Amino acid sequence: MLEPLVSVSRRRTLAALAALGAGPALAQLRIDIAGVGGTRVPVAIVDFRDESKSPQPIAAIVRADLERSGLFRSVDAPAGLSETSVPVWTDWRARQADALAAGSVSRLADGRLDIRFKLWDVVKGAEVVGEAHAVQPDDARLAAHRIADTIYQKLTGDRGVFATRMAYVTKAGRRFSLVIADADGEGAKVALASPEPIISPAWAPNGRELAYVSFESGKATVRIQDVQTGGRRVLADFKGTNSAPAWSPDGQQLAISLSREGGTQLFVINRDGSGLRRIAQSGAIDTEACYSPDGSKIYFVSDRGGSPQVYRMPASGGSAERVTFGGNYNISPAVSPDGRTLAYISRIGGAFRLSVMDLGTGQAQQISDANDDESPSFAPNGRLIVYASRAGGKEVLMTTTLDGKIKTPLLVTLAEVREPTWGPFTRQ
Amino acid sequence: MKLTRFALPLIAAAALAGCSSAVKLDEPAPVETRTTTPPASTTSQGTTAPAAESRVATVDLNAQYTEQVRDKRVVYFDFDSDAVKEEYRPLVELHAKRLNNNKRLAMTLEGHTDERGGREYNLALGQRRAEAVAKSLTLLGVGGAQVEAVSFGKERPAAQGSGEEAWAKNRRVELKDK
Numbered sequence: 001m002l003e004p005l006v007s008v009s010r011r012r013t014l015a016a017l018a019a020l021g022a023g024p025a026l027a028q029l030r031i032d033i034a035g036v037g038g039t040r041v042p043v044a045i046v047d048f049r050d051e052s053k054s055p056q057p058i059a060a061i062v063r064a065d066l067e068r069s070g071l072f073r074s075v076d077a078p079a080g081l082s083e084t085s086v087p088v089w090t091d092w093r094a095r096q097a098d099a100l101a102a103g104s105v106s107r108l109a110d111g112r113l114d115i116r117f118k119l120w121d122v123v124k125g126a127e128v129v130g131e132a133h134a135v136q137p138d139d140a141r142l143a144a145h146r147i148a149d150t151i152y153q154k155l156t157g158d159r160g161v162f163a164t165r166m167a168y169v170t171k172a173g174r175r176f177s178l179v180i181a182d183a184d185g186e187g188a189k190v191a192l193a194s195p196e197p198i199i200s201p202a203w204a205p206n207g208r209e210l211a212y213v214s215f216e217s218g219k220a221t222v223r224i225q226d227v228q229t230g231g232r233r234v235l236a237d238f239k240g241t242n243s244a245p246a247w248s249p250d251g252q253q254l255a256i257s258l259s260r261e262g263g264t265q266l267f268v269i270n271r272d273g274s275g276l277r278r279i280a281q282s283g284a285i286d287t288e289a290c291y292s293p294d295g296s297k298i299y300f301v302s303d304r305g306g307s308p309q310v311y312r313m314p315a316s317g318g319s320a321e322r323v324t325f326g327g328n329y330n331i332s333p334a335v336s337p338d339g340r341t342l343a344y345i346s347r348i349g350g351a352f353r354l355s356v357m358d359l360g361t362g363q364a365q366q367i368s369d370a371n372d373d374e375s376p377s378f379a380p381n382g383r384l385i386v387y388a389s390r391a392g393g394k395e396v397l398m399t400t401t402l403d404g405k406i407k408t409p410l411l412v413t414l415a416e417v418r419e420p421t422w423g424p425f426t427r428q
Numbered sequence: 429m430k431l432t433r434f435a436l437p438l439i440a441a442a443a444l445a446g447c448s449s450a451v452k453l454d455e456p457a458p459v460e461t462r463t464t465t466p467p468a469s470t471t472s473q474g475t476t477a478p479a480a481e482s483r484v485a486t487v488d489l490n491a492q493y494t495e496q497v498r499d500k501r502v503v504y505f506d507f508d509s510d511a512v513k514e515e516y517r518p519l520v521e522l523h524a525k526r527l528n529n530n531k532r533l534a535m536t537l538e539g540h541t542d543e544r545g546g547r548e549y550n551l552a553l554g555q556r557r558a559e560a561v562a563k564s565l566t567l568l569g570v571g572g573a574q575v576e577a578v579s580f581g582k583e584r585p586a587a588q589g590s591g592e593e594a595w596a597k598n599r600r601v602e603l604k605d606k
Binding site: 301 | 546547549555578579581584
C-alpha cells in the first residue's frame with residue numbers, strides 16, 4: 001500500500017502525492033448509473049486514431065463522462081474516422097447518432113501527446129468544433145475530460161464538470177481519510193490519513209487548498225492544507241470547539257464557528273489566521289456558514305427561533321432574516337453558483353432529506369426520498385448536487401440534478417463515505 | 429515548596445481566615461505577600477510540625493476525591509436536551525469539590541450527541557451539553573480556567589448502532605482530566 005500524502009500518526013508531510021491502489025484493504029470508488037430519466041441525446045464517439053499512444057483510452061473516458069451525466073447515450077461507432085475525415089452523413093444518420101466525435105493521438109518531439117478531435121452535428125451535417133490538446137502523458141486523462149467538457153458544452157450550452165475534482169471523507173474502522181478524486185471517481189488520492197475524525201472539508205475557490213476540521217489534537221480544530229504539497233497549517237485552535245470553515249468567494253477569508261466566547265457563534269478570519277472578528281451575536285447556536293457567490297451575504301444555520309433553520313445576513317454581520325420555514329429542522333445550506341437556488345437538508349417526519357429552494361420565489365421542494373441525507377454541495381456549473389446518503393445500510397455519495405430526476409450513485413465498495421464537496425472549475 | 433518560607437504567613441492566614449479544613453499550600457496567603465523575608469529558622473521550627481500534618485491531609489483529600497470520581501465521569505442527557513438532570517447533582521458536586529480542592533487540576537468536558545442529524549449542528553449541540561456541565565461546576569466555585577468544554581458531536585459514539593438504547597448511551601458529556 002502506498003503512503004497517503006499526510007498521515008497524522010506519522011506527523012510528517014510527504015512531498016509526493018500517492019495514489020490509492022486497488023488493493024483489498026482500500027476503498028475503491030466506482031460509478032454506477034441507475035434510474036435515468038428523460039430522453040438522452042445519442043452521440044457517437046469513435047475510438048481515436050492511434051489511441052494506444054496514450055496511456056489512457058481517450059474515447060472510452062469521453063463516452064463514460066457523457067453517459068454519466070445522464071444526458072447522453074453512446075451509439076455504435078466503428079473505428080476508422082479521425083478529426084481529418086469527412087464523415088458520410090447517411091451512415092451516421094442510419095446509426096441514429098445526433099452528434100459524432102472523432103480524433104487522433106500523436107507524439108510530439110518533446111514527449112508530449114498531441115490529442116486532437118472534432119465534433120460534428122450529424123443532423124445538420126456540419127462541423128461544430130475542433131480542438132487540439134498538447135499534454136504530458138500523465139495528463140491524458142485530464143485531456144479526455146476536457147474534451148468531454150467541450151462536447152457537453154457545445155451540445156447543452158452548459159459548462160461541463162468532467163475535469164473537476166471532489167473531496168470527501170472515508171471511514172474504515174478507526175481510520176479516517178480525506179480523499180481527493182476526479183469527478184468520475186478515478187485517481188483517488190489520500191490527502192490526509194488520521195485515527196481521529198475529519199469533517200467539513202471545504203475547497204478554496206482557486207482549488208489549491210482544502211480547509212477542514214480535524215480532531216487529531218483531541219478536539220475540533222480548523223486546518224488548511226495545500227492540495228499539491230500536502231503542507232498543512234492550523235487556522236483556528238481557540239478554546240473549545242473550532243469548526244465549519246467556509247471560504248469567501250475571493251478566497252481571502254473564511255467564516256468559522258467557534259465556541260471560544262461561549263456557545264457556537266459565527267466568526268470571520270483571514271486566510272492567514274489574522275483578523276479574527278465575530279460577526280453575529282445570538283444566545284443560540286449559529287453555525288454552517290455559507291457565502292453567497294457574490295460574497296455579499298452569508299447563509300447559516302441558527303436555532304435562535306427555537307429550532308435549527310437557515311438564515312441569511314450581510315457578510316460582515318448585521319440583522320439576519322430567516323430563509324427556511326417548512327418543518328422544524330433545516331440545516332447544511334449550500335448556494336448554487338448563480339445564487340438562485342439553495343440546497344439544504346430538511347428533517348421530514350424523522351427522515352433527513354435533500355431539498356432545494358428557489359431563492360427568488362421561496363418555493364421549496366424535497367428532491368430525495370432517502371432517510372439520511374447529509375452535506376449537499378453544488379457542482380461548479382450549478383447543474384448537479386453531490387451529497388452523502390445511505391443505501392443498503394451503507395454510507396454512499398450521490399449526485400443529482402436539481403429537480404431530483406436524474407440521480408447517480410457513486411459506490412464505495414469497502415469504506416463508509418461522507419462529507420463530499422465539489423471542487424471548483426480551475427484545476428491547478 | 430519550602431515549608432520554612434511559607435509556613436508562618438500561611439498559619440497566620442489560616443488563623444485570619446478561620447479555616448477549619450486543611451491549609452491550602454498552593455494558594456497565596458490573603459494578607460501576606462510572597463516577597464516577605466523568610467522567618468528565622470528558630471521561629472519556624474516550632475511551626476513546622478502542625479504545617480506538615482496539614483500538608484499530608486491535603487494530599488490525602490486529593491487522592492480521595494480522585495478515587496471517588498473514578499467511576500463517575502459521564503453525565504447522560506435526554507433527547508434534544510442540554511439540561512443536567514437532578515440525578516447528576518451529586519456527581520457534579522463531587523467534581524466541584526475535587527477541582528476546588530486542587531486549583532492546579534484541569535479537566536476537559538467532552539460533549540456528544542446521538543447519531544441523528546447533521547454533523548456540524550450536532551457538534552454545536554454537544555458543545556452546549558459540555559458547557560452546561562461546565563456551568564454547573566463554575567456555579568459551585570470552580571475556576572473557568574480549570575474546565576474546557578469541547579464537543580465531538582456525533583463523531584465518537586460510545587455505543588454503535590441505532591435505536592433508543594444506543595442513542596441514550598451516546599447523548600453524554602465525559603469528564604476527563606487534562
